[in-house]
Amino acid sequence: MTGWRIREGGWATNLDRPLSFTFDGVRVNGFEGDSVASALIASGVRIVGRSFKYHRPRGFWGAGAEEPNGIADILGEHHRPNVQMTVEPARDGMVVRSINGLPSAAHDRHAFLDRFSRFIPAAFYYKTFMFPNWHSFEPRIRAMAGLGALDPDSTGFNAVAPANLSCDVLVVGAGPAGLTAALGAAGRGQRVVLCDDQAMPGGSLLDRDAGIDGLDGRAWVAQAIDRLRESGARIFTRTIAFGRYEHGMTGIAEYCADGKAQRLWRVRAAETILATGAIERGLPFANNDRPGVMAAGAGLHYLNRYGVVVGRRIVLATNNGHAYETAAGLSRGGADVTVVDLRRNVTQTESAFRVISGQIGSVLGRTAVEGVRLVSGEQLEADTVLVSGGYSPTIHLYGQAQGKLRWRDDIQGFVPDREIAGLTVVGAAAGQFALPAVLKEAAEVTGGSVPVADAPRYPLDIAAGWPEPEAGGRIWLDLQNDVTAKDVELAARENFTSVEHLKRYTTLGMANDQGKTSNLQGLALMARITGRSIQETGTTTYRPPFVPVPLATFAGHRGGQLMNPVRRLPLEAEHRADGALFREYGGWLRPAWFGTHGEAEDVAREAVAARNGVGLFDGSPLGKIEVIGPDAAAFLDFIYYNTMSTLKPGRCRYGFMLTEQGIVYDDGVLVRLDENRFIVSCSSSHVRDVQMLLEEWRQDRFDRARVFIHDATARYATLTVTGPKSRALLEAVDLSVDLDDATLPHMALAFGQLGAERVRVTRVSFTGDRSYELSIRADRALALWRALKQAGRAFDAVLLGGEALMILRAEKGYIVIGKDTDGRTRPMDLGVRGPLEKKRVEYIGRRSLHLPAVADQARAMVGLESLTGSVLPAGAHVVVRDGARKRSIGFVTTSHFSPNLNRPIALGLVEGGETAIGQTVELHHLGQSLEARLAPACAFDPEGERLYA
Incomplete structure (x- = not known):
């Protein structure tokens, strides 16, 4: 293809907002609203991928989810393999890499494989690699298999927690049929959900000329969407229904705006309406896989949506009348178009383009289209071949619901054969291609009014156009898996005539496009070879998903919110208003620090202010x-x-x-x-x-x-006041409680009042300073918190986040379970031996603590002083040398820089640590050796005088 962009652009692109990205290392320019495919076509890129088996060059075929060739990896922080470039929005700075081609799609070092294609036909590996043993070849074959590459260092595709949704009517597809059905259901007061895989609803009305109710197609779509939103209907765009499951559940995948996440919706509807349209097929001729051979509807799509003309000299091969609209549009766009129509007795009625009655025999050109040769022998110059071999109704979801299909010669396609409770198929998916009839049928399903549409200028009027047995040249059916007509003939000769056997013998339809454009041609050829009708030959079984869905989307329910829901503080909104930065601590979303100067500066400020004055901390998650x-x-x-x-x-x-x-x-x-x-x-x-x-x-x-x-944890909030001025602050709040040390000593509690609300005041400390915990009903906590903040202004009170609290605890040598302990930490390791020796009643773990193996264990929680002035790495092992080997005798559990001591501090569990205070030890961390000195765990106020100050 030698595509270019017309000056006016398309309705989806904003020519005032240019962007650029790289494809196989080459910069590509585009505009806001482009897909990756449209930007590449407009830039004249012809080869965008390589086929799976023979590594033949491939160009774009389609414009949507049916695309078999334009598959790429999106690189970067969120690496996503095997993305269809036809549906991927172009973004500034994105990095796109073609698949199955090294070093690039245009210059693939494995292209030589095509020269050996005669020796590696369908099922060759079943026969070739059996001797002497399949396992001798398997590793190398599997290494060459696969398409996109995974990046183990990437954060991957971010799945959002799945969600459930119920409604009265689910409409899949927002083309003319889907919009009409949705309007009818909404008009009856039903709860309607409408989903469509495109960024904007409208379907074919966005690309083709149409008049409805006196409006052009796009204007009517906008009006319909406004009416649906006013009725309360829920509309999903860039959302595809990929599977139909038991009990009427439909799985839909919604792509988030940034393209880096996808949400799984499990939709349960009383009635589901499938308005999924139809997929355009190709026609059989030799070399029909050359870059530059494209579906005719895709050419019209790129023209009207993006303002991209896919070629300058275009031959359009067709067996139906719909393709003439594409020819007319591209002619208006400036292309030289010749229509080659295989229907007999076609006459020239168009002045904008040439019409020939005939059929393409082969495409000329080695790596891209350079012309065509007709069956008659005539040659035509061309840089692009557009093909329209008719349409296959998109009945995949119907088939997944155990629906049976019926062949219709008048449209050359399969349509639903019987009704399924709760499921209705309308529009092109039901074999209806004339717009007035589509709208009438869709309106009748939901009892809505029938929009009046203009009669189609180009009726379908289709003729059969299927591959013939023993045709000359290489006629490609499955473009991604390199299945040719000769492969189907080989399968028939070896008696693999069932369509299910044909699929597995040839891999027809087993690529990630699941044969959307190839299956019907393959089974039609098998029907002709075996002398059966297409109806008798049948179809393969339709299974979900309809399009590839990232595994992370399905796995979402096993992680994130639904695995371990984040719990929220009653005062979260107040903390956010005070400038809190939040992190997750033990399943709770809590303030990490307050301020805008940066983590290190704000955390240090809080820790110093709390030590010297008073700090306010929200400890509501503490168990109660x-x-x-x-x-x-x-x-x-x-x-x-x-x-x-x-x-x-x-x-x-x-x-x-x-x-x-x-x-x-x-x-x-x-x-x-x-x-x-x-x-x-x-x-x-x-x-x-x-x-x-x-x-x-x-x-x-x-x-x-x-x-x-x-x-009662969730019922009560706990607010902590800590620091030398904590008592003075509480006296200023006046909780009607006696704070005298004789009445309320350390580790005692009393009850006070805040207005009519009871407050429990407990004098405990997790900072080593005088502290008070105030527990109050969660729905009354805001008044108490604001009272504390108001009174705290006179004392320069600081709001204290979780990071500063960790520093204050570490300064005192206070442990955090799970951080300063491991799966074998016993109370004796933490210096608590009294109950082991004195407690006489039974308790959990008592017997285990008296086992000889436990008694011989001698670890202790100690402090470690950095000898270099740098913060020691948490997790570093304390090691001793045993000859040339090193043995770990403990590890650093907590490590911080203490702004109150103005030096690093650390805690660790070390064998014999209590008896080795003052000794220098060696640390080992990620291949580096460090030195530290063992010290008492409590680095600040070791006498504990500040608890009573």
């Missing part, structure tokens, strides 16, 4: 699991490593929960409200797991009538 009942104290003694039954009402105690193997499972504070009521304040990320652990042991070991468990 209530354990109630006469046996609650005994139950918690069994659950905790520590003894909890001796805890007095109004007091708190820090403790560990263990697994049956004695491994630290969780830590936190237990609050005792009265004799029979406790609150388990576990780690934010462990709330559900801790609740399950409590329930499991309650049911197994305790009387369920005497112990009750209730998770």
Whole structure:
């Protein structure tokens, strides 16, 4: 093809917004609204890919999802293999690489394979590679197989969490039939969902001349869309229905605006209407796979939509009248067009282009179209051949619903043969190609008014145009898998005459286009070879998906929100208004820091301000699991490593929960409200797991009538005030609670009031400074938070994010379960041995802690001081040398730069760490060796005086 763009452009392109991208390393210019294909055609690119088996050069055939040749990999951060360039929007800066061609499609080093095609016909590998053993050849063959290449370093195609949708009527296809049916259903007050794979609804009305209700096609489409939106109909564009499943469910895939994500919708509709149109077929002639041979409708599509003329000297081969509209349009676009019509007695009635009654025998040219030779022997100069061999109704979803097909000679295609409950096929998909009849039929399905359409200027009036047995030359049926008419004849000679056997013997229709343009020609040829009708020969089984769908789209329900839903704070909106930057912590979306100066600067500012004054932190995700009942104290003694039954009402105690193997499972504070009521304040990320652990042991070991468990985490918000000025700030808020240290000492609680709302004030600290946790009903938290912020202005209070809190905890040597512990950390490793030696009642993990193997384990949580002044890498191994080998004796669990100490700090679990304080150790990380000095875990205020300051 020698395509070019007309000055006016097409309706989809904005010539004021140029863009560029690269294809096989060559820069290609285009405009906003272009597809990758239209930009390449306009730039004169002829070879865009290579066929799978013989590596023959291929150009674009179609303009939509039927495209077999224009497949490419989209490179970059979101690498996507095997993308159809005909439906991929062009984006500025994108990198496109052709598939199956090295180093490029135009210059493929494997092109020599075509010279050996006579030795590698259909099914050759079944016969050739059996001796001496298939497995001797398999690795090399598989290495050459495949199309696009995966990039293991790419983040891949981002799947969005799948969603469910229900409606009264689902209309698949937004062409004239689909829009009319949707309007009728919406007019009856039904809930309508309309989906279409194009960026704009309208179907054929966007490319062909049509008049409806006194409007041109595109104007009528715009009016119809406005009416549907006013009625509340939901309209999906760039969304394709790929599968029909049990119980009336239709799977549709919606491409997001940036093209880097796709959402799976499971749509359940009381009634589904398929207005999916039809796919244009080719005609049989030798060398019909040359770059420059294209579907006639695609040529019209590129012209009207993008303003791209696909060639300068065009021969249009057809067996029907629809193709004449393409000839007329391209002639107006400036192309020299000659129509070669195989129908008999065709007369010249057009003045804009030449019409010949005849048939193409072969295409001339080695790597692209240079002309054609007719069966009569006449040669015509051409750089492009457009082909229209009729239309195959798109009945794939109908077939997936177990629908049976019937052959119609008048349209030379298969159409639905019987009704299926809840499923109706209309328009071209049902074999109706005249616009007035299409609109009438679609309106009748839903009881809507019938739009008045102009009579078609070019009726279909189709004649048969199928491959003939023993025809000369290489006639290509499946352009991607290199299946020729001779391959079908070979299958018939070897008795593979069933269409299902034919498919597998020749790989006809097994490429990623699933034979949309090739299957019917192959089975028609088989019908002629075997003396059967096309109806008797039948079709292969239609299976989903209709188009390739990324596996990430189907796998979406196994990850993201639906695997582990992100939980949100009651005060999220307030935090966002205060400039919070959010991250996910243990399943909760929480502020990481506040400010706009950057992470390092803002986090350091918060940590310093909280140490020197007062900080406000939203700790609402902390677990608040209530354990109630006469046996609650005994139950918690069994659950905790520590003894909890001796805890007095109004007091708190820090403790560990263990697994049956004695491994630290969780830590936190237990609050005792009265004799029979406790609150388990576990780690934010462990709330559900801790609740399950409590329930499991309650049911197994305790009387369920005497112990009750209730998770109240979501009911209450917990707001923390920490720092030397925390008490002064709370006194300014006036919660009607006595904050005197004698009344409310460290690890005690009291109750106050904020207006009419009760507030629980617990004096616990996760920063090492004086701190207070305020728990209040979640729906009343905003008033308390604003009161704290208002009072905090007098004390220069800072809003504290999760990153600064981690630094404050690390400065004090406070651990974070799952970060400072691993799958074999026991309480003795963390310096807590008392219960092991003194606790006499049974508890989870007790037996395991007394095993000899555990007693011999000697690890300790220690600090590590960097000797280079740089932050130590978390995860680095502490190693000792055993001759030439290194052995790991521990690892760095937490590492930060402390703005309060003005130096790096780190924590680690190290064998014999307690006895080695002060020693220099070697660290190993990603091939590098570092040095550090072992130090006490608590680097800030080791005496703990600030808790009471």
